[in-house]
């Protein structure tokens with residue numbers, strides 16, 4: 001499958017022709033039969049829209065390289081870095097947006113370029129420090145830290161967070177969950193439906209960017225607008241720090257689930273609450289809490305992040321419903337969730 005005018009390809013089936021529909025293959029690496037089999041496998045492992053996105057992303061990069069007399073595969077990391085920086089500074093064509101391409105779109109481009117390299121047995125440029133630094137820089141430049149937002153609104157939100165219970169059973173369970181909902185929702189400007197559909201593995205702590213939040217629903221969107229949202233650290237306002245809010249709630253949830261290797265249930269959650277109380281300063285900078293929070297995603301990646309609570313503090317297994325208030329539904333849960341075998 002060809003996408004635009006080029007010299008005729010060698011008469012054989014290359015993986016890149018099937019997966020990416022391009023000429024990203026410097027040489028045949030294996031026999032035709034193996035190529036076709038692997039190509040079918042690679043193609044089947046990807047959703048049709050993901051495949052289409054990779055194809056158009058790769059075609060864009062190839063055109064860009066051709067116009068500059070550069071080799072697209074293997075791509076020089078500097079060329080990819082320039083390519084990204086150039087796109088990142090293009091202004092939006094529609095009103096209401098400042099930039100034409102979101103950091104998430106640019107990250108997807110890199111994934112497409114990597115994929116085009118991968119299928120022909122080349123190392124992709126995406127892992128190169130130069131490319132990573134450019135992507136990270138774009139994300140940081142685009143993310144507006146809470147410190148820079150309207151101060152009145154900031155104070156209001158901070159006051160609400162400060163009023164939330166952070167110690168004592170069962171109030172602290174609701175307090176930490178609601179703090180995570182409020183701070184993450186406010187900083188990330190998420191819709192309620194986006195927040196409640198988050199799974200444990202959708203939120204990752206990033207050393208420079210803060211939180212990376214994956215919005216799975218946006219994955220089908222061709223533009224992949226906002227597929228990954230960065231929630232920056234709020235260094236000077238710990239109460240409004242989204243990474244702090246997430247780490248505390250995830251650690252509590254991990255304690256409840258026993259994902260941290262602890263007893264689970266109320267004793268496990270209490271242990272997490274004590275660790276939170278013992279931390280002075282940013283919770284997101286506490287190695288112990290960060291480790292426990294990460295254990296949740298590792299042990300149950302598909303588990304819902306935000307869940308209903310019972311009056312006695314028991315944490316439900318299902319996702320919080322979109323229409324539930326910040327205090328959760330009134331109806332009692334049938335059973336609190338416990339990991340099997342305990």
Ligand SMILES: [Zn+2]
Pocket residue numbers: 233234238241242243244245282283284285
């Ligand atoms: Zn923090």
